[in-house]
Amino acid sequence: MNWGKFITWFFFAIFAVALLTYSVANNTCEQEDLAWEQRIFNEVNQYRVENELQPLERDAFMDELAREQCQYLAEHCVSSDIHFVAHDGFSERRQKIIDTLGATDVSENVAYGPDAAKSWHNSYLHNLNMLNPQWTRAGIGYNGYACMIFSD
Numbered sequence: 800m801n802w803g804k805f806i807t808w809f810f811f812a813i814f815a816v817a818l819l820t821y822s823v824a825n826n827t828c829e830q831e832d833l834a835w836e837q838r839i840f841n842e843v844n845q846y847r848v849e850n851e852l853q854p855l856e857r858d859a860f861m862d863e864l865a866r867e868q869c870q871y872l873a874e875h876c877v878s879s880d881i882h883f884v885a886h887d888g889f890s891e892r893r894q895k896i897i898d899t900l901g902a903t904d905v906s907e908n909v910a911y912g913p914d915a916a917k918s919w920h921n922s923y924l925h926n927l928n929m930l931n932p933q934w935t936r937a938g939i940g941y942n943g944y945a946c947m948i949f950s951d
Contacts, residue, residue, distance in 0.1 A: 832942050835913055836862070839941060839945055842917075843919075843937070850930055857936070857938065858936045858937065858950075860896070860899060861900075861936065861938020864892045864895065864948060865948050866942070868892065868940060869941060869946050872885065872944040873943060886907055886909060892907070892948065893905040902950035904950065904951050905948065905950045907928075907949070908928050911945070913945075915947070933951050934950065934951060936949075
């Protein structure tokens, strides 16, 4: 038996299984995050309709910007078990939306956890964003952090 070939194939097989396992787990997390995004988006729209406002249209470009903010938060705003939220880079996101989509105004809500819409209800300024009749579209990202960007 050629032990060199055996060892090479053995480690290759272990690497392939590990890569496949990571890929499946990562895809599962991404699918769960997408489901949470839709759930939170639907909750905000339901809240708007309950308050006699038009539902928001979901915008893919704004989704990507919101997801980028969530990724930033996950990488920079965790200390021990404390999760901080921040609007770092908002002025750049705002300008991208104005330049790309022709919006005249943009706002953003950020929270940690799947109950983002409920926590935004309890915050005066976040609640104003959700119930702003000027907003017609929004994008959302979720990875444990939730970011929802609103525009006209």
